[in-house]
Amino acid sequence: MNHSMRLSMFNDFSHLRILAVAETRFASVIIMLRRFKQIKNALQSMVISEKWSCYREDDVGKARYVKEKILDDLWWDNVDYILDFTDSIYDMLREADTDKSCLHLIYEMWDSMLAKVKEIIYRHERKSHEEDSNFWSVVYTILEDRWSKSNTTLYCLAHSLNPRYIHIHLLN
Structure with a gap:
């Protein structure tokens, strides 16, 4: 540039x-x-x-x-891998950073994002979910630290007031 x-x-x-x-x-x-x-x-x-x-x-x-x-094809493969496992993180943050009502979905989006990132990392490393992955541990720690800084009781309250979960609890 x-x-x-x-x-x-x-x-x-x-x-x-x-x-x-x-x-x-x-x-x-x-x-x-x-x-x-x-x-x-x-x-x-x-x-x-x-x-x-x-x-x-x-x-x-x-x-x-x-x-x-x-x-270098290997360099481009690494770019693809970075984009693969960060896409879920990026999408979740973009979704949460909108004006539409999604506060009650933050926990679900978070859990879904973690599962997708873990799946991509484990698939790339050709590991079963029972095995340890050093890279997943590092990524998870970074994400968890970020979550701890931004998680508020408001997310918990919004999640607990989600009609989907109230309905489930009333049936039980």
Whole structure:
């Protein structure tokens, strides 16, 4: 974004633009990775083009590193994996950050999000749910710490007043 020649070169290969998302924005890293996936082919075309040699002469080491990453299938697999397990987190936060009434659904959304994230991580690691996953433990700790900071008695009250659960309790 800060190099006009290289940005111009990129623009020759893509109709989409590279986003300039502020780090303070909600889920800015996820937003950037999603855009990277959308412009993957354009980035790959750019680094194998003749125009890339102009950039390469500017900083050979940096140009080689960028080209290696953009052409590396394993790197893109890691991007896919990050997006896979963060999509549920991102979606839950987006859902909760709306003006529609969803306070009574926060606990359900939270539980569902945790289950989806765990499933994706365990599937990626090819582990059964009875096995331990160090990565899941780290992710779960981060999510649980965040939940502890934002969980309020208001969520609990809204959840307990949800007609779906009141109906169930009255039947029993």
